[in-house]
Amino acid sequence: MxxxxxxxxxxxxxxxxxxxxxxxxxxxxxxxxxxxxxxxxxxxxxxxxxxxxxxxxxxxxxxxxxxxxxxxxxxxxxxNLYGKDLKERVMIEMYAEGLQDLMQMIMALPFMPPDAKKTKLEEIERKATSRYLPVFEKALISSQYLVGYQLSCADVQLLETTLMLEEKFPTILSKFPVVKAFQGRMKNLPAIHKFxxxxxxxxxxxxxxxxxxxxxxxxxxx
Missing domain, CATH: 3.40.30.10 (Glutaredoxin)
Known part of the structure; x- marks a missing residue:
């Protein structure tokens, strides 16, 4: 094994x-x-x-x-996707926890009654654009990665989350150009491109x- x-x-x-x-x-x-x-x-x-x-x-x-x-x-x-020290690690975990919160809202959608999905989608879009995406837009303005100078699991989860959001709201990143550019860079990484x-x-x-x-x-x- x-x-x-x-x-x-x-x-x-x-x-x-x-x-x-x-x-x-x-x-x-x-x-x-x-x-x-x-x-x-x-x-x-x-x-x-x-x-x-x-x-x-x-x-x-x-x-x-x-x-x-x-x-x-x-x-x-x-x-080696977990930062170089304890301070980087806790930042990575904070970003990752926030992303998991957002992803779990999307994951719950298929198990909701049809009449509740519309309201939930509106809530997800509102929280994504007001609470979550602004955090990542700010974090990436002056850096290629969310934490430090190398790829981390938080970067991978941010890409996954933005792709999930675009499946539900195709233009959601239009007001977040830095996150959109980050997404483009990440998609060009060989392992991610293959996936x-x-x-x-x-x-x-x-x-x-x-x-x-x-x-x-x-x-x-x-």
Whole structure:
């Protein structure tokens, strides 16, 4: 197991997608186990593979890792995407936490009743343009990266988030030219360019099949 990274999750984005992004940027190949039946999830529970009875689960370096933030921090630390010292690391984590807050609002959309989605989309757009994107526009005015002088996991998550936002609001970056320029630079990095191509491990936007599968596996009713 130590030589092979295995991701156990659903065949969709969710909380695993940021992990896929970071592994791709780090140049780490991985395999995926897609949960499709309730019994598969129950077996993971009975085997004791899920510390808090939740996925994502990442098997790497002889460990079974759970909890998205912990997994991301481990990968970032191992592959030099976590800053040069403690002060840079805490800044990276602050940016990353904010981005995860924003992404999780978008992730929740497919599981909401149709009549609630319009209101939620309006809230996401308002918060993105008033609370989140201005922070990153300011941070990138005089720097190529969010923190320090090298790529970090926060930069990767910012790219992921801006692409998710543009899927819902195509012109949302029009008032944030610095973030838009950052996005363009990031997309040209070889590992990211490869990950953005058709047929990569990047997952498409969630559809009804993904939502149905998640609900059935987790015994969750909308």
């Amino acid at each position: 130590s030589g092979k990274v295995v991701l156990t999750y659903f065949n969709g984005r969710g909380r695993m997608e940021s992990i896929r992004w970071l592994l791709a940027v780090a140049g780490v190949e991985f395999e995926e186990v897609n949960l499709t039946k309730r019994q598969e999830y129950v077996k993971l529970l009975s085997d004791g593979a899920l510390m808090f009875e939740q996925v994502p689960l990442v098997e790497m370096d002889g460990m079974k890792l759970v909890q998205t933030k912990a997994i991301l921090n481990y990968i970032a630390g191992k592959y 953005l191509q058709p047929g990569s491990e990047r997952k498409p936007q969630p559809d009804d099949v993904y939502v149905k599968t998640v609900c059935e596996v987790l015994d969750f009713k909308l």
